[in-house]
Amino acid sequence: MNDVSSREATGTRGPGRLAPALDEVDQRIVRELTADGRMSVRVLAERVNISRANAYSRLERLRDSGVLTGFTVKVDPAKAGLATSAYVTLTVRQNSWRHLTEHLRRIPEVEHMALVGGDADVMLLVRATDNQHLRQVVLGQLHDIPGVLGTRTTLIFEDIDNH
Template identity: 75%
Template sequence: MAALDTVDTAILRELTQDGRIAVRALAERLNISRANAYNRLERLKKTGVITGFTAVIDPARAGLSTSAYVTLNVRQNSWRDLTEHLRSIPEVRHMALVGGEFDVMLLVRTTDNEHLRRVVLEQLQSIPGVLATRTLLIFDDIGNGG
């Protein structure tokens, strides 16, 4: 685990707000030299703190007007095989192994309710090891996108 100081934390905060910020602008905002900003960025990438850069998409404007959290109860020890199946479903935007009353939580984004129904009933429930699903429709997405 990389030890992060206040400058590293500030760099991460700025990148979270604008992943396309130029090194020069980043350095100016943090009152550090461009060389320092560049070296820190490279170190954060090399140590795996920064794993990549991506665009934040507005799902509704991208044609994905229906979103839901889908929880799965799965057969014990099926997580490794299950993740391969889940990664092959493009509508699954995020997956997490969790503790509690269910085992897996998925963020699913689709074009409409019928599309969501097909993903849940035809794709997710047919995966070996999936014992049960529960779908929680998202009415208003206030998060960071994705």
């Protein structure tokens, strides 16, 4: 194993830790899988111009190091019956983040959550069937979570997929 591979294989991720260095081949693998996570290893190896054995070992290392965290399916929210989407920001008590995430994970309409800096403390992507459903999520569920001091809702008129 060369120096670069050795450093990459032992790289760790997480708060305060450096992510493993990705060489050009690793970056191409990540781009290809981002475009199509269902692609076979044979096709991936062909597109990246490496052997299947090399593709398997690189995929394993990328998974083990936490670079690849899973393979997902992209769903068109409107076609799946979720015609209303919004970014909802929360202002929360500063010591309530861990407790808050437990509550937010139990709300199926919350697709993504992030702790952010700025005027708000938390940003959520919320998907709902319609405006009434969104209203119920924001006013009936989010406002009822202990530690939530206020919300601000911004409707999404059009989702634009970057990938």
